[in-house]
Amino acid sequence: MKRRAEVVVIGAGAIGLGVAYELARRGVTDVVVVDRQHLNFGATARNGGGVRAQWTTKANIELARESIRRFDVLSQELGHNLFWRQGGYLFVARTDTQVEALERAVRFQNANGVGTRLIDPDEARSIVPALDVDGCGIKAGSYNPRDATLFPWPLVWGYHEQCTRMGVEVQPFTTVTDIVTHPETREVKAVVTDKGRIDCSWVVNATGSWTNDIGRMVGIELPIRPERHEILVTEPLKPFLRCMLVDMTTGLYASQSSRGEIVGGVAEQRTAITMDWASTLPFLTHMARTLTFLVPRMRHVPVLRQWAGSYDMTPDAKPIVEAHEEVPGYVTVAGFSGHGIMISPVSCEVVADLVMGRTPRFDVATMSSRRFTPGGPDVEEETLVIG
Ligand SMILES: Cc1cc2nc3c(=O)[nH]c(=O)nc-3n(C[C@H](O)[C@H](O)[C@H](O)COP(=O)(O)OP(=O)(O)OC[C@H]3O[C@@H](n4cnc5c(N)ncnc54)[C@H](O)[C@@H]3O)c2cc1C
Incomplete structure (x- = not known):
């Protein structure tokens, strides 16, 4: 395993591998993805494969609508049959x-x-x-x-294959146990795993239901x-x-x-x-x-x-996608509230842009956890969560 990388992504589900893929597509390949389990272990491997733009919030509609456009071409791009059926x-x-x-x-x-x-x-x-x-x-x-369905497992296999081909390192069975930050600036310095330490400039927390286990390592607890x-x-x-x-x-x-x-x-x-x-x-x-x-x-x-x-x-059933200013270099992409596959392609693009210092094509202010704090952007609650 590499001992230094520009970006360490924690979690190798559709979100973590999707972020690594979008970074690599944009030329950032000095990336390590770690997951404490095998591929296709978490929610990504356990869902219904539904993809719909029928939502009641602007954010979910836009993320899903644009992700459907991406899914139209993703089987071909990844070289894996996603069983995409509209x-x-x-x-x-x-x-x-x-x-x-x-x-x-x-x-x-x-x-x-x-x-x-x-x-x-x-x-x-x-x-x-x-x-x-x-x-x-x-x-x-x-x-x-x-609206459509797909089979999520080949999405993971496809991302994994393309990431590896472009030079991203994917390390399953590797548990993150700590994140090292600068004692004064709180800037991210390294990720500690049970297989050793990886020095890095960015950490992307894509651990879904385990988000707060990782967040607590840098003092960030979110309403997930x-x-x-x-x-x-x-x-x-x-x-x-x-x-x-x-x-x-x-x-x-x-x-x-x-x-x-x-x-x-x-x-x-x-x-x-x-x-x-x-x-x-x-x-x-x-x-x-x-x-x-x-x-x-x-x-x-x-x-x-x-x-x-x-x-x-999350309390409003929309994801939190945020580069946390208080811990420079630390990004959360989680809280997908039962619809993470269907809005994953575009959510992962947003994270890649944040890490690269580009302006994402979606309004990240509304995706930040600041919406749950007094004085933050208005909360627009999603009402069409099912299952
Ligand atoms: C029953 C069910 C039905 C669903 N149906 C749909 C649907 O029809 N359509 C849809 O879009 N979505 C659906 N979803 C939601 C969707 O599955 C999730 O939103 C999505 O898979 C989230 O992906 P993820 O990569 O964030 O999380 P996950 O796939 O859960 O990945 C998180 C990863 O983090 C790893 N991890 C945790 N802690 C550590 C650590 N300390 N160190 C290293 N790795 C760690 C875990 O091992 C895991 O692999 C459903 C979910 C469920 C449970």
Whole structure:
């Protein structure tokens, strides 16, 4: 392992490797990425692969809209098949309040360059013929055909391969135990790992749910908390679900993978703030009941596997992307609140620009943690988090 690098990135998920890739693409290749686990261990390996621009905040809409443009070309650029498929996202509303919320969201998305449309129950049925539109009392839906799904594992493999090819060093099974800063200026000097010390000018904290474990090493604690979420996959079926289906009442989401499996989760009755990733019977039962209510043909389909992971939640469900002035050289990119894959390409570009002293194409002031302090920028809370 290198003993000196310009940048050390902590965390080799979609965010950490994405940052390293964007730096390398811009010519900064003196970069080491460390992760205490194997590749595809954290939330990046455990998610539903959903990518949508149907959000209710300008920041999430813009990040997702532009990231979708990047995903359009990323399989080719990385040389790995990301199983990128634009089958759209269909949100279904079953109460008048939900219909009104969708109407507002569609107007806002249209005003921000996203072509979502409000649809009636018949159109919902035509998009998902297996949906029990009448039995479930579906009153309306919103549909954006450019929303998509992908398989996150090859995203990691692709980033890893391209980073390595460009000279970035990626070190799995390497745990960061401390960060050394200058005693007076607090400037970053080095990262200490269980495999030795790496002197550096920049540290990028891309550890998702573990952000504060690293942050505490430099005295920075952020409002990010790990929220447990479960998910499952069924046996493969013939293709019948082209879009990602989302139920506003239960927070259920489900899509069909290219191999035919149905992958999905559902909002749990009680959200647990914990890093306990055990699978539970209540989730399995609740998910099975909710899914078969909406899509009765899913009855009797065996579940192959269920697992859990964490959303790294912020109070407004938007990420924190910040070069902290009080610790020069220390950057946080975390708090993706259950939608980190879909906004990762552009978020990682922003970090690369910050490290290189360039002005990012997104307003970083609104992404900084200062929005949670008195006198900071206004908090625009996201209301369309699901799962
Ligand atoms: C069930 C579930 C469903 C989801 N569905 C979606 C979805 O459909 N679409 C979407 O966009 N997003 C979804 N997400 C969210 C998405 O998975 C995350 O936002 C994203 O993967 C975050 O990536 P990351 O690289 O920041 O974190 P992670 O992938 O968690 O990576 C963090 C890494 O930091 C490493 N690390 C921690 N501490 C240390 C240390 N001391 N030293 C070295 N390394 C360390 C960890 O080992 C880990 O590999 C979902 C998440 C879950 C759990």
